[in-house]
Amino acid sequence: MARPRATTDRPLDPPVGIGFLLSQLGAHAAARFAERLKPLGLKPAHSGILRAVRLADGPSQQALGERLGMFPSRLVGIIDEMEGLGLVERRSSPTDRRSHAVHLTAAGEAALEAIQRVSRAYQEEICAGLGEAERAQLASLLGRIAAEQGLRPGVHPALGQPGAEGG
Amino acid sequence: MARPRATTDRPLDPPVGIGFLLSQLGAHAAARFAERLKPLGLKPAHSGILRAVRLADGPSQQALGERLGMFPSRLVGIIDEMEGLGLVERRSSPTDRRSHAVHLTAAGEAALEAIQRVSRAYQEEICAGLGEAERAQLASLLGRIAAEQGLRPGVHPALGQPGAEGG
DNA sequence: TATTGTTATACTCTATAACTATA
DNA sequence: TATAGTTATAGAGTATAACAATA
Numbered sequence: 001m002a003r004p005r006a007t008t009d010r011p012l013d014p015p016v017g018i019g020f021l022l023s024q025l026g027a028h029a030a031a032r033f034a035e036r037l038k039p040l041g042l043k044p045a046h047s048g049i050l051r052a053v054r055l056a057d058g059p060s061q062q063a064l065g066e067r068l069g070m071f072p073s074r075l076v077g078i079i080d081e082m083e084g085l086g087l088v089e090r091r092s093s094p095t096d097r098r099s100h101a102v103h104l105t106a107a108g109e110a111a112l113e114a115i116q117r118v119s120r121a122y123q124e125e126i127c128a129g130l131g132e133a134e135r136a137q138l139a140s141l142l143g144r145i146a147a148e149q150g151l152r153p154g155v156h157p158a159l160g161q162p163g164a165e166g167g
Numbered sequence: 168m169a170r171p172r173a174t175t176d177r178p179l180d181p182p183v184g185i186g187f188l189l190s191q192l193g194a195h196a197a198a199r200f201a202e203r204l205k206p207l208g209l210k211p212a213h214s215g216i217l218r219a220v221r222l223a224d225g226p227s228q229q230a231l232g233e234r235l236g237m238f239p240s241r242l243v244g245i246i247d248e249m250e251g252l253g254l255v256e257r258r259s260s261p262t263d264r265r266s267h268a269v270h271l272t273a274a275g276e277a278a279l280e281a282i283q284r285v286s287r288a289y290q291e292e293i294c295a296g297l298g299e300a301e302r303a304q305l306a307s308l309l310g311r312i313a314a315e316q317g318l319r320p321g322v323h324p325a326l327g328q329p330g331a332e333g334g
Numbered sequence: 335t336a337t338t339g340t341t342a343t344a345c346t347c348t349a350t351a352a353c354t355a356t357a
Numbered sequence: 358t359a360t361a362g363t364t365a366t367a368g369a370g371t372a373t374a375a376c377a378a379t380a
Contacts, residue, residue, distance in 0.1 A: 019196045023323065024322075025312060027193055028316055062338065072338080100338080129311050129315035139185050143188065148296035158198070242362090264356060
């Protein structure tokens, strides 16, 4: 293109740090995961909630929201969606009729298994360039950073956003 | 916590893969970077555009959008913002008056340097738990995945979204 | 009076498509 | 007729705050 003089000619200093790489790869990974989920009719957030529901077994929406760092009002819409898909059902608690416990249906468990299959293919795609030892090394380094940064295993920090979850 | 029986008692199988870790850490890293940028009055997208503008030196908005994978209409708003902050200026091309070349101002270059300082602190924060050798190892593994996945160095795939960039 | 879940509102941010001015 | 940039519109998604039912 055009103008003769540049402000600087250094290409990219610093040469792209770990933080940027993480952010860049994280966005990429999340996008790829969402893509693989789409044929199943699922969104990334569904995946995270399915896992959390199975883990807690029948948590109230409030408990779920607290665990996942989501506002209760946000959960309402997603649980509505998932109930519409037949993945979960709300059961009002016999002891406190205000509270609705969220339970997996058979379809929900099936979805969870389908997600796991998709997930394996997705991992394979992401790690395509690395050997077994390197993958283990990478997983270990990432896991240490995650722990150091106070991220809880399996809880995505951006479950509030659109393309947040990455299986 | 309540109901007696669970659907499964496996905690989290698979134990959380690399894809999820990347997505999780990526979202975390992007959020931390945005936080550090805020005191400077900057958004993550500004950072990416500043870098791209310096790199290309006076690119047209179209060239910029193409390089960054952004819609022209999205660029308009951001360049407006940045021009309002005095970081860049539009110069209409002498040969084609439709085309506006985007140039860094002195304030823009200063901002770029401020971002680099902030960036170093941010890298330090993210990698706090790792030694030098481990950081190099991690950077190498991440870089290889990024290359394998066709991500261009310094170009964030989600520059279209809110908290996208991660320095 | 406090709490669970829901609904309503306002806000942010995006893509699509019309529009203008040049070419 | 095509292209660079802009504006306008509509759509997706979120947090905040009001609300109803229950405790």
